[in-house]
Amino acid sequence: MRDTASPGPAEQLARTPAATSNGAILAVEDLTVAFGGLKALDGVSLSIAAGEITGLIGPNGSGKSTLVNTVSGQLPVRGGRIRLRGGDVTGRRPDRIVRAGMARTYQIPRVPPTLTVEEVLSVPLLYAGRDRHRLPGLGDAASIAAFCGLGPLFRRFCGDLSVTDLRRLEIARALACAPDLLLLDEAMAGLSHEDSVQVMGLIRNVHEQGISIVIIEHLMRVITSLCHRVVVLNNGRLLAEGAPATVLADQAVREAYLGKGFAS
Numbered sequence: 001m002r003d004t005a006s007p008g009p010a011e012q013l014a015r016t017p018a019a020t021s022n023g024a025i026l027a028v029e030d031l032t033v034a035f036g037g038l039k040a041l042d043g044v045s046l047s048i049a050a051g052e053i054t055g056l057i058g059p060n061g062s063g064k065s066t067l068v069n070t071v072s073g074q075l076p077v078r079g080g081r082i083r084l085r086g087g088d089v090t091g092r093r094p095d096r097i098v099r100a101g102m103a104r105t106y107q108i109p110r111v112p113p114t115l116t117v118e119e120v121l122s123v124p125l126l127y128a129g130r131d132r133h134r135l136p137g138l139g140d141a142a143s144i145a146a147f148c149g150l151g152p153l154f155r156r157f158c159g160d161l162s163v164t165d166l167r168r169l170e171i172a173r174a175l176a177c178a179p180d181l182l183l184l185d186e187a188m189a190g191l192s193h194e195d196s197v198q199v200m201g202l203i204r205n206v207h208e209q210g211i212s213i214v215i216i217e218h219l220m221r222v223i224t225s226l227c228h229r230v231v232v233l234n235n236g237r238l239l240a241e242g243a244p245a246t247v248l249a250d251q252a253v254r255e256a257y258l259g260k261g262f263a264s
Contacts, residue, residue: 024083025050025181025212026071026102031080033070040066042236043080048181053203053213055227055244059256062233064216065107068183072104073097085180098124103179105170107186107216113159117150117169118142120158124176135178135209148172148202164195171202175211182206184215188222200226220248232256 024047033041041063048054056064069075071082073094082090084100092100111120121141138144145154148168153161161169167187174182184203188196196219203226207213217223223230223244230247232240234256240247247253 023049025085026214027081027083028067028071029081029083031067031070031082032078033066033075034078040236041070044233044236044238045080046231046238046241048212048214049229050180050212051210052228053207053215053226055223055230056214056216056233057218057223057230058233058239061235062256063236064233065185066236067233068104068185068214068216071097072102072183098177098179101180102183103174103177103181104183105167105174105185105187107189109166109170111158111166111169111173113157115158116155117145117158117161117172118154120169120173121145121176124173135175135211138175138178138209141176144172144175147205148175149198163190164199167191167199168202171199171206175206179211181212181214184213184217186216186218188217188219196222224248 026048028044028046031041031044032039044063044067056067058064066075070077071084071089073089073092073096077090080090081088084097084102087100089097089100089102118141121144125141138147142151142154145151148171150165150168150172153165158166158169171182171184171187187199187203191199200222203213203215215222215226227244230241230244231238232247232250232253239256240250240253
């Protein structure tokens, strides 16, 4: 595990978006995903609480990215169910899942270098099919860019952006889909400490808009600073879940990261 613990998130949660009766905005039931004979996810069941920031952690190869790729519609499901806001989205196309209320970012930003920030943000506003005015003050490309700290770069080509600004743009593009649930895949990758602090501030601001968030992250200071709850995967299975301090002190979690000889 990297980094040390930092103060936890504020006690007050942002307004809760639409969710199931048990308070879950996303529920995964006995989910199995396989590549040939190898099970990348093996009967995983978990839920993401509405209104919270949830950390998704685990050693390399534990199934984190596979889980995010599957619930966002980019990998086929061998078994199990995925429910978003109470509706079954198992096997749906990614664009349908976006319309149902989920958006995501990528560890490696996927933006055409010859498009401007304005053009990149205009596409999801036109085609996502969600209510573009659901988020107050964030109904157009210019306001979303300003919210994400990209206002001065609005007409800049994406190929000229810094790594940090590309991270901001990934989040901005997801916001343009007006999601209820946002999945962030290693949003701090490649950032300096100072830049990661700024992006963490942006994530807090996004959460304050009433958006539930799932963060895949290796930096434990990010997890302990932002997350209300943590889910741990290991070898394609659920290993632990709960409050960050409790989970990170768990012996099984420490062994998964460090090995039995170094976890005591």
